[in-house]
Amino acid sequence: DIVxxxxxxxxxxxxxxxxxxxxxxxxxxxxxxxxxxxLGWYQQKPGQPPKLLIYWASTRESGVPxxxxxxxxxxxxxxxxxxxxxxxxxxxxxxQYYSTPPDFGxxxxxxxx
Amino acid sequence: xxxxxxxxxxLDQPGGSLRLxxxxxxxxxxxxxxxxxxxxxxxxxxxxxxITGDGSNTAYADSVKGRFTISRDNAKDTLYLQMxxxxxxxxxxxxxxxxxxxxxxxxxxxxxxxVTVSS
Numbered sequence: 001d002i003v004x005x006x007x008x009x010x011x012x013x014x015x016x017x018x019x020x021x022x023x024x025x026x027x028x029x030x031x032x033x034x035x036x037x038x039l040g041w042y043q044q045k046p047g048q049p050p051k052l053l054i055y056w057a058s059t060r061e062s063g064v065p066x067x068x069x070x071x072x073x074x075x076x077x078x079x080x081x082x083x084x085x086x087x088x089x090x091x092x093x094x095x096q097y098y099s100t101p102p103d104f105g106x107x108x109x110x111x112x113x
Numbered sequence: 114x115x116x117x118x119x120x121x122x123x124l125d126q127p128g129g130s131l132r133l134x135x136x137x138x139x140x141x142x143x144x145x146x147x148x149x150x151x152x153x154x155x156x157x158x159x160x161x162x163x164i165t166g167d168g169s170n171t172a173y174a175d176s177v178k179g180r181f182t183i184s185r186d187n188a189k190d191t192l193y194l195q196m197x198x199x200x201x202x203x204x205x206x207x208x209x210x211x212x213x214x215x216x217x218x219x220x221x222x223x224x225x226x227x228v229t230v231s232s
Contacts, residue, residue: 040218042158049208049225050150050158055218093158097216100172102148104158 002027002096006105012113019081021108023094028074031098038098041070041079044107045090053092054079086112115139115221117209122226129199129230135192135209135223143167143187146212148219149194151205151228161207162194165215177203199230 003026013019029038037057042050052061054070057077067082081088089112094105121133135147149161162173162183171183182195192209206227210219 038216042219044158049222050219051222052218052220055220061220095158095218097212097218099216100163101160101174102163102216103160107157 117223
């Protein structure tokens with residue numbers, strides 16, 4: 001199984017500042033046949049289901065604000081929020097869907113400083 | 114509007130059984146692989162099971178293999194999770210979610226249904 005590890009576990013950032021969350025997979029999730037990284041990012045607010053933000057490591061889901069961006073390849077990935085807004089307070093999860101089981105990272109709690 | 118709505122959660126004793134349902138609407142259900150993901154109180158997301166669009170192939174997390182069975186009725190646009198031999202550690206919110214391809218991100222999620230296993 002591919003193990004997903006996020007860092008940090010929690011993060012406090014001032015409004016308008018940049019927030020960066022890291023995700024590392026125990027094996028590469030890059031498919032060299034199509035050059036796609038099978039990595040997604042989700043946002044979960046209290047009492048709500050997860051919401052897909054980013055897929056293929058860097059493609060923003062429709063309707064997601066452009067302050068959210070994803071980067072990385074192979075085993076190391078980053079979710080960046082360029083200018084933190086109050087509504088971005090949530091827990092963020094990365095997920096690999098390269099192989100079964102499509103496991104998630106442990107989550108990163110993002111708060112306002 | 115594309116939507117998934119779970120039902121069937123509740124309180125059951127260890128060793129008991131529950132069947133969860135997930136009703137889909139707003140999209141062609143049979144075109145999508147479907148998944149169950151659970152989240153214990155205050156914990157992270159854990160993938161549980163998945164089924165192909167035609168229902169011919171299934172997969173399970175090791176923690177539920179042999180106890181849980183995923184199935185679907187494409188005529189009713191509904192996904193199921195039969196949960197047997199329940200354990201306290203199965204206590205969680207259970208979400209259904211869809212993927213378009215075999216290896217794809219989970220783009221639509223239901224609101225979840227709570228399962229509590231306790232004596």
